[in-house]
Amino acid sequence: MPATRLDGKKIALEIRAEVAKAVEQFVAEGNAPPKLAAVLVGEDPASQVYVRNKERACEKTGIASQLDRLPASTSPTELLERIDQLNRDPSVNGILVQLPLPQPTGDGPALDERAVLDAVDPIKDVDAFSPINVGLLMQGRPRFLPCTPHGIVQMLHRCNIATAAKHVVVVGRSEIVGKPMAMMLAQKDGSCGPETANATVTIAHSRTKNLKEICLSADILIAAVGRPEMIRGDMIQPGAVVVDVGINRVEDRLVGDVAFDEAAEVASAITPVPGGVGPLTIAMLLHNTLLAAKLQAAK
Numbered sequence: 670m671p672a673t674r675l676d677g678k679k680i681a682l683e684i685r686a687e688v689a690k691a692v693e694q695f696v697a698e699g700n701a702p703p704k705l706a707a708v709l710v711g712e713d714p715a716s717q718v719y720v721r722n723k724e725r726a727c728e729k730t731g732i733a734s735q736l737d738r739l740p741a742s743t744s745p746t747e748l749l750e751r752i753d754q755l756n757r758d759p760s761v762n763g764i765l766v767q768l769p770l771p772q773p774t775g776d777g778p779a780l781d782e783r784a785v786l787d788a789v790d791p792i793k794d795v796d797a798f799s800p801i802n803v804g805l806l807m808q809g810r811p812r813f814l815p816c817t818p819h820g821i822v823q824m825l826h827r828c829n830i831a832t833a834a835k836h837v838v839v840v841g842r843s844e845i846v847g848k849p850m851a852m853m854l855a856q857k858d859g860s861c862g863p864e865t866a867n868a869t870v871t872i873a874h875s876r877t878k879n880l881k882e883i884c885l886s887a888d889i890l891i892a893a894v895g896r897p898e899m900i901r902g903d904m905i906q907p908g909a910v911v912v913d914v915g916i917n918r919v920e921d922r923l924v925g926d927v928a929f930d931e932a933a934e935v936a937s938a939i940t941p942v943p944g945g946v947g948p949l950t951i952a953m954l955l956h957n958t959l960l961a962a963k964l965q966a967a968k
């Protein structure tokens with residue numbers, strides 16, 4: 670029996686409607702609409718598309734947004750200065766510095782991604798990339814949850830896919846997806862999302878020995894390696910749930926980290942690319958922007 674498609678786009682629209690309603694309520698209580706400031710350095714075409722999509726999503730949710738476009742030649746000092754201004758601007762609730770930052774132009778100094786992310790005020794850190802927010806998550810008392818793993822948690826929950834006592838294999842150990850995803854699913858209680866915890870989690874990656882055997886033991890397989898179609902059908906346990914986080918551009922086509930057609934013959938449920946995890950990431954960014962506004966209003 671072919672796998673059920675987990676429709677991330679549809680779930681994202683549900684979440685966005687919920688956030689829009691909560692924003693309306695927040696404003697009705699006398700608050701200014703939440704505001705997201707996105708910083709885009711350079712002209713990476715994929716980043717331009719993402720940032721535009723985020724702005725459009727904000728607009729439809731009643732969230733204000735502003736976009737700072739800085740040239741690829743921006744110096745580290747200038748960028749840090751700009752972030753500092755946004756940190757101090759009381760009208761800005763959330764700050765997102767679009768990644769990746771561009772390579773240095775000419776012989777100027779490189780922009781240090783870590784230093785830039787560290788500069789964002791943790792209470793405006795809607796990506797949850799700052800060490801404070803990562804630390805709070807590790808300790809099971811998160812403030813902001815990182816958008817992509819949180820979107821996946823929400824999707825599993827809303828599709829009635831329980832994680833308790835399941836073996837989840839996360840392929841990929843990035844700071845943005847793999848690492849926090851693993852922590853969130855292994856949490857003891859519901860601190861990272863409703864009924865989505867208590868999994869037994871294995872983190873695998875490009876240097877894992879016996880990757881195929883480990884993947885075959887997964888009840889839930891989360892692919893976040895950034896290698897097009899690396900997870901093949903013969904690496905999936907029959908009936909497993911497959912979540913594909915990969916967004917790879919191959920000859921003008923978007924493909925995931927999972928070979929979709931092969932995987933869909935074996936899995937019980939699978940996320941498509943596009944229309945799977947990507948839209949959920951944006952929905953959770955909106956959620957975090959409202960949360961940021963609420964935290965700041967309460968201060």
Ligand SMILES: Nc1nc(=O)c2c([nH]1)NC[C@@H]1CN(c3ccc(C(=O)N[C@@H](CCC(=O)O)C(=O)O)cc3)C=[N+]21
Nearest residue numbers: 719765766767768769796916943944945947948950951
């Ligand atoms: N500071 C920062 N935060 C991020 O969250 C961040 C980032 N930088 N840099 C880039 C990655 C990537 N990312 C995506 C979000 C949505 C889609 C998405 O909605 N994708 C659509 C397709 C979009 C298309 O056609 O290209 C889909 O999968 O259906 C994709 C990718 C957020 N990122």
